[in-house]
Amino acid sequence: MHADRAEAVQVPGKPNLDGLETKWDAAWASSGVYAFDRTAPRERVFSIDTPPPTVSGSLHMGSVFGYVQTDAVARYQRMAGKAVFYPMGWDDNGLPTERRAQNYFGVHCDPSLPYDPDFTPPATEGIGADGKKVKRTEACSRRNFVELCIELITADEVVFEATWRRIGLSVDWSLLYQTISDEARATSQRAFLHNLARGEAYQAEAPTLWDVSFATAVAQAELEDRERPGAYHRLAFHRVDDAGAVTGDDVFIETTRPELLAACVALVAHPDDERYAPLFGTTVATPVFGVRVPVLAHELAEPDKGSGIAMICTFGDTTDVTWWRELELPTRAIIGRNGRIRTETPEWITAAGDDAVTAYETLAGKTVFSAQEQMVGLLRASGDLIGEPEPISHPVKFYEKGDKPLEIVTSRQWYFRNGGRDPELREMFAKRGTQLDWVPDHMRHRYQHWVDGLNGDWLVSRQRFFGVPIPIWYGVDADGEPDHDTVLVPDESALPVDPSSDTPPGYDESQRGAPGGFVGEADVLDTWATSSLTPQIACGWGRDDDLFARTFPMDLRPQGPEIIRTWLFDTIVRAHFEHGTLPWKRATINGWILDPDRKKMSKSTGNVVTPLALLENYGTDAVRYWSTSARPGTDTAFDEGQIKIGRRLAIKLLNASRFALNSGATDPDPAHITEALDRALVTRLAGVVATATAAFDAFDYARALEVTEAFFWDFCNDYLELVKGRAYGDDAEPADATLSARATLATALDTVLRLFAPFLPFVTEEVWSWWRPGSVHAAAWPTGEPPAWPTGTDDTVLAVAADVLGAIRHAKSDAKVSMKAPVATVVFTDSAERGAALEAAASDVVDAGVVTTLVVEQSDDDASPTAIEVTLDQTD
């Protein structure tokens, strides 16, 4: 080994993977290899709209899977010369944090309370007057509540960041953002105000899907169906003659929600349904209450469902809403926002007579469940329940985070236009979907399908507390009533604002709620209304114009398939309104992780594998290997075996590198690569580089990994064995052949480390540090193109040499002898070309196979197959 290089090369005696994560994470943090170059012009920037994970303190397998795949792409882009803008964000705005703060501090928010700067949360448990332990919870203002939420998550986020650093993401942690930060709230409010000014945000009094336990409105995108038991109840409605008297003829309907009978506004059947055609336009009386309702026709009524005629209530389901709107029916709501039957008797019941009032009063204040029992009792008593309820199982709409079925209530809410009520706008958003590059391409159908199925605008107001406040106030009229048509807006320079504690321009706090004064909007924005602005938040829109110009529209949005309808679509909506562009060029959609039974891993099914133990046991690189083995967008079964393979690969990399470097392979100078076998190896490597590069350019990191890995194992098994002897040359005066082997080993090692760097950042960096300057992650992606490497050869020499070596091993394996066992003769019969190729590597083959005599014969016929006869030396 050259003395001048011996100092530069420091190979540990027995390298291992332990501790590499801690060592290199700290080194990268201090050296700033992943820092974004703010001077880079837009065309050299690659910007990534990272999904901000919900801060929970724990890490899920699915997160590791998706983020690592994106990180591999980010690392490739960086090595390929891009200034990678790769921020991380924490999604700490919203319901999960709100719930945790309530439990942790024992508080709940009352937005009507004034801010108390000295507020301290109560002890969460105390001793009550009766001497028993009680859970304490105390009300506080919204601003106090938000302060407590922020206090809680700030502590959590320190731990969370440490956890995330373990998976080796090459994010620039200095760009970390929080969706509840002042900057994010200001961005969200600014965008809202712009939407308001342009008419893209509006308020409306409308039937709204309502979660009774959270007491908040929910949007179409947050719904999910759950199969629930129910029962068909067959009810008799009574026909009424022109004079208004009950005739004795009955009409039978079937319903799963008899408790809504008091909210019935009409019956409806299909216009072509001959059974009911004579009834259209007539009036019937509801059972028990005797409320007069019309019988109407509408094509949404399905003749073969139930009895073919349905009662319309305000509101039992979304079909009722459609009928109510299209048939211009009155609103007769009986369910309050608390999910109970309204206590005051409605006027249409009062108008129906004393019996109706008496009946209603037995329902008033009951929950939906008890009201149903009571109503069934009433119907049974009046003889209007026909037969017994028939149990069924049917899908019921739920808020995805809720545990009670949704009700539909009428309320004043804020909406963003999204094409759900405007065919032209819908067409525009469909077009945006076609302009986006999708990886994999078929994911575009999911977007298209969602846009096609939109049936209303985006409901963005939420009756929650920890979120971005809707930044407006309403005027209060002379009678002290809020006038929702008088909307007061803040100055943009004042953002973020909280209307419950800040005042609108031109007013002071004494005017809050006073006649002629103002009242703050109590609602907050849906978390998606803020998350849909992650490109604007991360890129510094309205805050740092220079940064924004260098990074927006972004290059990449990586995310899961389940939030195409929410995060992806909503982000496109906001960017379209605000900037008239797509928010990014391309979206990569990752697949699911399935458990071995092919079920999606999720918390609710309890089949989650926690990644932390895997990271501990096998090392981060091993887990990353498994994650990046999965094709983009492809669901993958969790397979611990694959992680073990990753660990083996990382260890192999350590050992092969150690061997190559200890053989003197430190100078990759291509001028020394003169031997045919070596040139063949380099030629093959150039092919691998080309394939891996093309794969990465198509965002197919898995293929890049696959070809690199295949090359590396062949390299270890064949090439390394073949050149072992030659590389161990005389160090004082190395022969050209020795120099050639060493230069080739160095070239291959140098290149393989770069090729693996996006996947196995820790072990590649470790090996790189033994002999190369700087960080492998700041090194250039290999090109493998002339003039750097020798050309004019193909890899036939390597292929033939590997074939012969394989045949020799085969013979030894069959004979059950050591691979060190000597071989008397090898007779190789093949074409002239392959024969010549073997001759060129003859000494290496003879050396590696311990062969005494190697004979090369030319076959008569070029088409005849290769024949390799191996005769073992029997003397010992």
Next chain:
RNA sequence: GGGCGAUUAGCUCAGUUGGCCAGAGCGCUGCCUUUACAUGGCAGAUGUCGGGGGUUCGAGUCCCUCAUCGCCCACCA
């Protein structure tokens, strides 16, 4: 009911624009302590490419159809 995807060795998966005997790894079997690695190495066996049609000289690959699984959507009285 609609849309999208999947179905290849016991298991997990590759198979790029249709082209010679269909591949990898794991697992399995046998052998080898070989001075980079026993956290190893070498070798071996294993497939009606979900079923059925069709196009083609030729189909795992293209078309039709059926089945199963998964995800998403739907106005679920």
